[in-house]
Every structure is written in structure tokens, then in C-alpha cells.
Amino acid sequence: MNVESPLTAPLTAKDFASDQEVRWCPGCGDYAILRAVQKALADVGATRENTVFVSGIGCAARFPYYVSTYGFHTIHGRAPAFATGIKLANPELDVWIVSGDGDALSIGGNHLIHVLRRNVDVQLLLFNNEIYGLTKGQYSPTSRVGTRSPSTPMGSVDRPLSAARLALGAGARFVARGVDTQQKVLPEIFKRAHEHKGASFVEILQNCIVYNDGVFAEYTDKGVAEDRQLAVEHGQPLIFGKDRDKGFRLKAGKLELEVVTIGQDGVSEADLLVHDETNQELAALLAGMDGPDVPVALGVLYCDPAPSYEAAVHEHAGGTSKMNAADFNAMLRQGHTWQVEG
């Protein structure tokens, strides 16, 4: 049975698990993300009947089958368009889009940018594993140059795009980034995304154990994580490192971040840049941090709410004040008419 019975007690994370056997590869990062989402749903007091998961095609897109809410597994790349239609028809529904780097950034790139710029009130979770999983390991638009795959045996030559920077460029009002295994942090990011009215974009660095295992190890391995991750928090200085002694400040005379060490060259914590999640320029700098010398920025990079698309649409249209035969008859009779006598 694909149907859940209604409950009256507050729902727990387990209540958001469907009766379907999860069929991701053992060890896939998707399991962890599923757990984090189920926890977030329970924490925010979501109801199963009012929640809809919409997905496209790919490994990530199987997600709706594993959540006990309403779910719509659609076609490749188009989940944001379906979600937009759902929200236009019923703005009360709580809609989550689950997508991958191929689904959202390659075949569905167009819909991604438009759902973000329109600011449709949805949560869009991008599982970025930098590879095509379901089609057996081809390189993706986020794969690094030189990625060897069945379709690029000599290594890929095209440069990857930055999902978070693309989202900011598209006009997203909420951009966050997390890591699949961070089970304490990830549900909190999802809760922030849920709380934000408008399109919430969350990139999740997700390990594909079969085709791209360890692709994020340089950021996530236990030994290096603290030195290679910057967890940003609104109003807090940008500090990272095992000894919490590294941080970022703005390079004098340049629009560029530089890593500094507290206690060296007269640098104190007060010199560090304080995270302001409403600052789009700062968010872009943080989102773009890449490479061996800087950590990856995690957490809510940008959050600056604006009215949602469906709310604005329904302010202008979609009313039902004249949705009756009498008013409709009157509308048909506006303008030039003439009577033919019998």
C-alpha cells in the first residue's frame, strides 16, 4: 500500500519514512540527506498531507518514493516547472524539489534559474556529487577539469560551474550549502530553508560511492575538515581551522577575501569580516571560494527575503470573485454586441 494513515500525535522523523525499500547504493550520501530531511520535517512540524516532494530524473530523483508525504517523480530537469504549477494552483502546499547536478544544472538549467529568479516559495535541494550516477558515471557540469569517465576517457576538458554562484546570479534570495554527512548541521540548514518564504536553494555536497567516491574528501576527511571548511553564521566572524585561529578579512583596496591568522601580523578577531547573510556580494565571494588554499564555505551564505512569485501573481490574478455564470455571461456581453430579432 502506497497510502499512509493519518496520525494525530506530533510526527517524528520516522513517520516521514515511506513503506518503500530504499534502493540507493549502500553507502550513498543520499541516505544521510534523506535522514536529515526527515528530521527537519519532524522538527518544523510538517504534516504529511500538506507536503509535496517533486523530483526530476536521476539517483536523487528517487527521493519522493522514500518520504511518506505526497510525491511526484517527474521528468528530467523539469521538477522546478512542475513545482511552479503546483504552487500556482495551491500556494498552501509545502513543496520541496529534489534534484542532482545533472538534473538541475545540465538538462534543467533553464528551469532552475527561472524558479529562483521568480522566487517561487519552494525548497530546492541540489544533491551535487559532480557525476552522473544513474546513467553510470559520465562527467557532469560540476565535474572538475580532467574528470575521467566513460564519456571522457582522456579526462574532461570543460570547466565546471559553481551551483551556488549560479543561484545567486539567478537572483535566489536564499542560498545555502551543506555536506551530506553533517547530520547535526544539515537538518538545521533545511529548517532555515523551510522557514524562508520564497525559493530556497540548498547545495549539498554528496558523495557518490560508486562513480566519484571521495570527490569531496579534501574538504570532508576527518583530518582536514576543520581546516578546509568555513561554517558561516550570520553576525559571526568568518573563523575556521582546527585551532579556530584562521579567518577572513577583506584585502585592502581589493574586492577579495584573504585568509589571515589571528595573532599573526597584529591580526585580532576584531579585524575579521563578520558574516552578513543579507549581503549578496559577500555571499558571492563565499560561494566562489574554491581551490587548495581556501576552505569551502558552508551554511547559509545568503538570505534576504522578498515576496514570493505565487503571492504576487495571486495579488494580480487568480481571484474567483467573478467566477460564476452571471458575471461570466456579463463579461461575454461586454463590448460591441447586436440583437438579431426573431
Place this chain on the structure above:
Amino acid sequence: MNIIERQDLPQDTLREQVESAVVRFAGDSGDGMQVTGGQFTLATALAGNDLATFPDYPAEIRAPAGTTFGVSSFQINFGSRVIKTSGDSFDVLVAMNPAALKVELPGLKPGGVIVVDTRDFDERHLRRAGIDSNPLEDGSLDPYRVIALDISQLTMDAVAEHGLNKKEALRCKNFWALGYIYWMFARDRAPTVEWLREKFAKLPDVAEANIAALNAGHALAETAEQQDNFHGFALAKAEIEPGLYRTVTGAEAMAWGLAAAGVLSGLETVFCSYPITPASPVLHSLSRLGDYGVTTFQAEDEIAAVCAAIGASYAGKIGVTSSSGPGVALKGEALGLAISTELPLVLVNSQRAGPSTGMPTKTEQSDLFQAVYGRNGDAPLCVIAARSPADCFDVAIDAVRIAIKFMTPVIVLTDGYIGNAAEPWLIPDLESISPLKVSFRTDPEGFEPFVRNPETLARDWVKPGTPGLEHRIGGIEKDARTGHISYDPANHQKMTELRAAKIQGIASHLMPQKVEAGPERGELAVVGWGSTYGPISRAVENLSNRGVAVSHIHLRHIWPLPSNLGDLLAGFKRVLVPEMNDGQLVKLLRSEYLVDAESLNKVTGQPFKIAELESAFEARLEA
């Protein structure tokens, strides 16, 4: 001078009495020919004639002035009898420049009237229109009655007192010409005057100048009547079903029908579309109906439009998308999802000449195969076609009714001709149209997403937000009851058969196919669909009046085909299928019924002419 005496006579005594007339207004795309035609249409409707119109304009918004490819035309056929097409050839041609005369002259009947603006018949302008010899001087117009006037100058003289600059003044010349034609057919100028004052409420000088031009054109015609011994035409009123009328284009009727279906079902309409010629007017019309339960969404592309519409249906509203052939091609994959998940959806295809970009502003019926077959997998859905502008209203309601009742996508085929053409419309009363029944499942007891209504084979429609019915659906093959993902071989066989049976079953819920005209059995059945209705029915009627028996069968339901159609066709010795494509319905009929149907094709981007159909029908009878 005996003018005074003549004025005392009733005006129409000198006018030539005609049963019907065809007028074509032609000029540059910027000359306002469509507006002119629209006003003449209104005046003609108010005069009590039946009518049909056809705007014919270039794809370029403003092609270079004076060129043949920049000619924009508007044709109207009107009369005291029932009018079924915009007319084969025309009785009166209004040509605002040399290019318009060159392009349109071949369509004018011998002896027809030409009203032409002589201003641009100099060497430079003639060359721009690709004309070697001045037709006003070389005798080539001798077979016609030519009224050659410097309309531009006459217009400037007429509007001089209204303070417009030369360019603005010249823009009034279409109303000058309209005034002339109003005299020719004894039309009332008052509604156009009223319209101009309303349209240019914020530019009273422009309104009054146009009115002055209109009156000047009319006055000159009246004055010239005696000199030219040309008294114009008179038409009796047509016998028309009593009631309140308006003119309506196919695009308007389609939009209003879709919105009316919302009123009749109590479900709001979510119309998702991407601009494309010639489908966009449907989006424009619906965008003005925000208070009538219509939400419109201009999507980022064709695919997003259909996906959003499916999303809206999934969420419990009426999802509708609209496009033309190239856009429909892009929607194919999503249509498959709507078929697989068995959700209601309406897709309106305003067909145009193809393939690829084809001829966006020219009409064709060549997307029938695309509608019936154009998807991956065995993917049946319902296809219905509108036959005339006003018919779009009924077809739209039918489409929504079927989509909801059978939980299926429905493709509505209309075309550029129907969409842009206008005809008088007996305004319906929504109270007299039977409501559309909608029921959403709310009872969790025994619910399984793909269990079907035994009568319609439709599954339950469940709105997200309904407690206890949470379930997951998608495009992967699913178990015939639970909807869970299923790769079971027998289940896929069963689901494929169920999807086909559900669509075929629609036929048993429809009225049987009727013979429009002619005997129920006999020598020749002409089977048409869509916008060929007008010319076929007139051609069949003309033949019948001459004692030649031909039967006309016109299909609204393309897929599934009407359940009695095979038997009907078997009653005729010959079956002829005229289509504005390379033979699509004919192949469908041949494959479904093993009938030796023949095809009659036209793919010029122009509708069939009545005369060419008549001769083709007669040729088949004699063969």
C-alpha cells in the same frame, strides 16, 4: 444637374443588389489594415449580414515599407445568406500602395472594384514593389472598375485642421478608405466613430482626425457617385437565429471556453504558455480574466509551460497549456508523463505551416499525426478539433470535460486560420450549459492510486493536502493498483492495454458521428476535420443545389474516432479526405477501417477555396 432629384430617391434603388460580397483591404503592415477590417466587420455585423473574416499578415512586425513581403491584408465575406468561409476571390480590393495591388490583384474577380491610393505609383515606389510598368497607366487594370484616388493627399486635406504632423495625418488614411467602403456598402459610420473616441480617449486630436478622414472618404464617395455612375451595393439582412450576437475570433472563443469550463466545473484554470505565433492570442485573452478564476503563467519555455500545467492539475486545478507545432514537439515528453500518471490536462495546438519553423503566420492542419502519435512509447490520449472560430468555445469546454472525466490529456487542434478569423457568435448563456462534474477522492478507506472507475477506466483524482491519501506517482511504470514502481512484465502489458482501452472507451460516451449534409449512404463521402468545415460545407451545398449528391462528414473527434464512423464510411462508394496537409487523417482512416479513402491536399498556407473543392468533388464523381 439633377443631383438634387436623385438624392430624393431612396438610396438603395440605384445600388446593385447582391447576395454576398467579399472585400479585401490590403496595405503595408503599418497601414492599419487589420484595424480597418475589424471596424468593417463590426459595421457589417450591425447591418445584419452574416460574415466571416480572414486576416492575412506577414510574420515581420514592420517589414520595409512598400515591399511585397510587407503587405498585410484583411478579407471579409458577408451577405444575406449564411456565410461559411471568408470567400474564394474578392469583389472589392482596397490597395493602399503598389505592392498591395501587385500581391492581391490575382485574387480579384474579373470586373471587380479596385479602390487604390495613387500616391506611391511613381518610379521609385514601383521599383521597390518590383513592378516594371505602372499598372494605372499600362491598361493591365482594364478588366476591373478602378477608383484611383490620391487617398494620402485627400486624407491630409481632410485632417488639416486637427493639428497633426504629416506622418500622423497620413496614418489616418486607412479610415479615409474605410469611409469610402462604408459608402459602397451603405454601412453605418456611428459605431466606428464611437470606437475611435473610446480608443483615442487620451488623444482627442487623433480621434477627431480619424473621424474627419472617415467622413471625408464617405463624402467623396457620395459626391463621386454620379460622376462615376457607380452606386455601390446593397445587401439584404441575413436570416440569422435570433438572439444577442458579437463577433469572436477563434483565439477569443478558445480562451473564453477554457475559462467557462472553470466556471462550469467550479475549478480554477491555470493556463501555462510560452509565446508563439499563432497561439499567443489565447494567452493574451486569458490574461485578462484574472477575476474569473484564471491564473496565467508565461513560462520560460514550452517545456516548462506544459510541466507547470501538469503540476497545476496534480494540485487539483485545471491545467492547460497552449502552443503551435514546434512548441508542441517540445512538450512531447511531458505529455507522456501526464498519460503515465493519468492526470487531466488540456493542450491547445494552434497549428501553422511546418515542418520546423515553417510559415508561422500561415495556416495548415499538419499536426494531426503529432497529436495522435507523436510521443515515445504507446502513449494514447484524446484529440479533438475545432471547425470554426465560434466552435472553439464548445470544443474547449468539451476538452476540459473529457480531461476531467477520463483523467487524461486532451489535445485540441485549432489552426492559425480559425484562431485569427472572426465570425458572428450567438452569445451563449452559461446557465444553459450542463456543469462539468468533478469529484476528488477524500476517503482513505481502501484507497489505491491506480484503481479505476469501471465505467470510464479513470483513476481517482486526489489533491495533495488531503489527509490519509498521501501517495507517490511518477513516470516509471507502475503497478496497476498500488501505483508502486513495477517492472513486472505482465503488469506493463496490462497497463499498456488499460491506457489504450481508457482512451478508446471515450468514444462510447460520445454522440455518434452524423452526416452533416447529403445522403447517409451513396456515391461520395467527403470527410473533413477542423477549419476545412466552411469551404467543404459550402462546396457540398453548391453541388447539392445543382443536383449533385455529395455527403459531408466532419469530425470533431480525431482520437478516439467516433464508434460508428467505420460503418458510416462503408456506406459510400468513394471516400475523399480534403486536408491542409500531405494526407494525415486519410492515413488514419485507411489504417483504422481498411477503407479506400483518397486524399485531397493543399499546403499553400491558404485555406481551401470553395471552387477548387467543388471541382475536385465533381472530378471524383466522374472518375
